[in-house]
Amino acid sequence: MADSTAASTADSHGHDSHGGHPADPSKRDMLELMASAGAAIFGASIVWPLVASMNPAADVLALSSVEVDLTPIQPGQGIVVSWQGKPIFVRHRTPEEIKSAKDVKLNELNDPQADAARVKAGHDEWLVLIGICTHLGCIPLGNKPADVRGEFGGYFCPCHGSVYDTSGRIRRGPAPKNLDVPQYAFVTDSKIKIG
Ligand code: FES
Numbered sequence: 001m002a003d004s005t006a007a008s009t010a011d012s013h014g015h016d017s018h019g020g021h022p023a024d025p026s027k028r029d030m031l032e033l034m035a036s037a038g039a040a041i042f043g044a045s046i047v048w049p050l051v052a053s054m055n056p057a058a059d060v061l062a063l064s065s066v067e068v069d070l071t072p073i074q075p076g077q078g079i080v081v082s083w084q085g086k087p088i089f090v091r092h093r094t095p096e097e098i099k100s101a102k103d104v105k106l107n108e109l110n111d112p113q114a115d116a117a118r119v120k121a122g123h124d125e126w127l128v129l130i131g132i133c134t135h136l137g138c139i140p141l142g143n144k145p146a147d148v149r150g151e152f153g154g155y156f157c158p159c160h161g162s163v164y165d166t167s168g169r170i171r172r173g174p175a176p177k178n179l180d181v182p183q184y185a186f187v188t189d190s191k192i193k194i195g
Contacts, residue, residue: 065195067187070126078143080131083194087131087139088182089155090192093166098124100153101167111178115167118181128192129168130182133157135175140164155179 066083078091101115141147142155150156150163162173169178184194
């Protein structure tokens with residue numbers, strides 16, 4: 001924008017048809033001043049986002065960790081919160097879901113991992129996952145009551161049919177890995193801090 005303004009102003013100040021400098025030295029000086037000012041402004045507009053992108057913005061810093069109050073989430077319900085731009089699934093598992101997750105033999109799993117390694121000791125009713133399918137990155141279904149959750153009762157990715165169980169482990173379909181568990185900790189029995 002600054003460049004085009006300088007250029008159009010320069011034309012109105014007497015560039016010849018071949019783009020040469022005007023004969024009047026004062027006009028030429030003015031043009032050069034405006035051109036360099038335009039370049040400086042243009043340069044500044046390029047550099048600023050680069051510099052800004054190197055320093056985490058305040059809102060990004062603010063989201064480097066997120067606290068979630070678990071109190072309103074009833075057994076059998078799941079919510080999605082955003083953490084560092086990622087969807088985080090927080091599910092209050094029912095006793096049946098916990099049992100189903102624990103009863104699976106590791107040799108039945110594509111990415112063998114015990115349920116106990118995916119939840120916090122003493123809080124195994126809570127499942128916290130990064131809700132990004134490990135196949136090609138879609139967001140699986142399974143948090144809303146009406147969602148299809150697949151034959152293992154966990155999450156279903158409709159993009160190519162990956163099915164996850166009640167521990168977020170891949171059980172069927174093209175996804176190669178379990179849903180990731182983010183870094184998180186219990187701040188109190190009813191509050192977690194993600195990140
Ligand atoms: S992205 Fe989920 S199955 Fe392909």
